[in-house]
Amino acid sequence: MENYNIKAIKEFYYKPEIILDAETGKCSITGDSYLEDPLKFYLPVIEWLKKYIAEIKRPIEFNFKVEYFNTSSFRSFIDIITILKEYKDNGGAVIINWYVEEDDEDLKEDIEDFVLRTNMEINQVIIKPE
Amino acid sequence: MTEIQNIPGIKNKKKRKLILSYTGSFDSLTRIKLGQIITEKTRDNPNSGRKVFKIFMELALNIYYYSGDRFNNDNDSGSSGTGTIHIYEESESYVIMTENKINAENIAHVTEKIAKINSLDRNGLRELKRDMTRLPRNTYGGSNIGLIYVALISAHPIEHKVIKIKKNYYSFNIIVKIKK
Structure with missing residues (x-):
């Protein structure tokens, strides 16, 4: 199974970097x-995860x-977390970490809402503001 | 276009400073450039500046998707909604105002949505946000939770005003306050 990588393009589209590593299982x-159109952008991530879960x-x-993310991306993140939750419920080993600056209370609340919405544990990794 | 002075929430002109004013297409490049300006202009207040940036991006995307005034892009990427944004800095807050054209048929839906949002406390808003993500996305692939998110980030009611500009078209104004 191949890795899936997309480089960030902040200058024009605010596209994030995506790394999905089939050898280590580390994704970011x-x-x-x-x-x-986050639905289209994150579709390969969804498909990659489904394949990894089925084959690897x-x-x-x-x-x-x-x-920073818009609410359409919020919904795509729910889709990703839901797939990971299903994998965990079926015996898969899954850890989700979300890096958040210590003073970003809005993002912490968003992460809590992801947890409440999906019933999936998410670790908040606190980082110092730049 | 609506006169700024006539919009509720903007009363004391002397105590506010205009930090951004833009009218035109809200295509992706424009949103990014305006976002960079906001980041720079709110650098002294990083926490509230972050909120201004997040709310701007959500409202700007709303205009891009839903404005009744469209601008055809040159690069075959469809059309972008056009509208206006003003951001003011006051002594204790930032104020974001947007204006765009809206079709008459959409007014009831959006004003009812704002009324519902303004009737809820923070926990109610968060519950509504989560519930709405269980519904199908809208026609544009949008989230259906943009204005809920704006209310949560700002922690203030969303003010709005609808002004008839011609048959079947209205000017739709949103005003959001963010405490520093």
Whole structure:
């Protein structure tokens, strides 16, 4: 199974960087996500995860390093977290980390809402503001 | 276009400073450039500046998707909604105002949505946000939770005004306050 990588394009579209590593199971979304069509942008991520879960069946560590995102992206993140939750419910080993600056109370609340919406545990990794 | 002085929430002109004013297409490049300006202009207040940026991006995307005035892009990427945004800095807050054209048929839906949002406390808004994500996305692939998110981030009611400009078209104004 191949890795899936997309480089961030902040200058024009606020597209985040995506790294999905089939060998290590380490995945990340890094950067801002202000997309006009996040459904289309994140579809390959969804498909990659489904394939990994069906074929590789090893642990997944998914790291969200996303501070800014629009609400359409919010919904796509729910789709991703829901797939990971289903994998965990079926015996898969899954860790989700979300990196958040210690004073960003709005993002902390968003993360809580992801947890309440999906019933999936998400670790808040607190980072110092730049 | 609506005169700024006539919009509720904007009363004391002397105590406010205009930090951004723009009218035109809200295509992706424009949104990014305006976002960079907002980041720069709110640098002294990073927490509230972050809120201004987040709310701007959500409202700007609303205009891009839903404005009744459209601008055809040159690069085959469809059309972008056009509208106006003003951002003011006051002594204790920032004020974001947007204006765009809206079709008459959409007014009831959006004003009812704002009334519902303004009737809820924070926990009610968060519950509504989560519930709305269980519904199908709208026609444009949008989230259906943009204005809820704006209310949560601003922690203030959303003010709005609808002004008839011609048959079947109205000027739709939103005013959002963010405490510093």
